[in-house]
Amino acid sequence: MLEVAKLRCERDDRVLFSNLSIQLSPGELLQIEGCNGAGKTTLLRVLAGLSGDYRGQVIWRGQKLSRVYADFRLSTFYFGHKPAVKTELTPVENILWRSSLRNESYSEQSVFSALEHVNLAGYEDIPCGQLSAGQHRRVALADLSLSTTPLWILDEPFTAIDVDGVAWLEQRLAQHISEGGAVVMTSHQSLSKLSDRVRKLRLEAFSAVDEETGHEESEAWL
Structure with a gap:
């Protein structure tokens, strides 16, 4: 559904992430983690087509995002700060x-x-x-x-809701991916109901680390 190839982004003369590659398929949830300033929100904005300040490619359903942006926007829900x-x-x-x-x-x-x-x-x-x-x-x-948009891009969606709201949102996320949707999100929340469906990407200064492979900078295929 969504692919990122050799993505590099700098902010204020500082490299946020480099040579980052991601593949996201229907029925998957990618949880992006990292400390403040690691580039989580910047990455989400790039994936959502809201920032063009990067090197590399963002591909939507097999085509460059710039060529199919209108269709992409109708197919995506972006939840920002x-x-x-x-x-x-x-x-x-x-x-x-x-x-x-x-x-x-x-x-x-x-x-x-x-x-x-x-x-x-x-x-x-x-x-x-x-x-x-x-x-x-x-x-x-x-x-x-x-x-019912197939791709949800969410920046800290659990902020400002109570315990019952967290449980409700987690259940809604589970329903979305079980129906073939895909989610990319930043959150410090432990997604207990989705533990078997979550893939994690941890952003660190000058590198991106895939928790499954341990690869840094050179590649982080998910």
């Missing part, structure tokens, strides 16, 4: 608006149910400008839970 939430819209309106950009359509009842799962019941019709940053992230999580 700053969720794309319009402050003048309510949570329900935001989800319906966001889903329309992906050519997806949800019933209002399903949207209300998703918001309840992320502890936003009672906030459905309140403008998001009156909600906190954490609540904005939960609006985006509710949208994610409804999405």
Whole structure:
């Protein structure tokens, strides 16, 4: 589904990762780990097509990402540190608006149910400008839970949700990959329900280490 070949990225004259190669197939979840500043968010933005500041290739379904970007965007859900939430819209309106950009359509009842799962019941019709940053992230999580896009790229999705929310999101991730979807995510969360489906990539300063092979810099095929 998604392939990265010999990826190299620098930021402020510092190499974040070099010669990084990844292959992600349907039904797989890749969990990216590393200390702050290792380049996790930068890597996700490259994979999501939001940053072109790199060397190497990003390939979507056998073709260079730049050639099929429109199809890629419709096939991908990106969840970043700053969720794309319009402050003048309510949570329900935001989800319906966001889903329309992906050519997806949800019933209002399903949207209300998703918001309840992320502890936003009672906030459905309140403008998001009156909600906190954490609540904005939960609006985006509710949208994610409804999405049928095949590829999810998620940056610390477990932030700002409680224990029950963590269990619910983990179950939704399990369902997504069991249905043939794929996930790339950063998280410090231990995914107990997905332990047999998770592959891990650890980013370190000037290298990328695959926990299965132990290879550094020269290759990190997953």
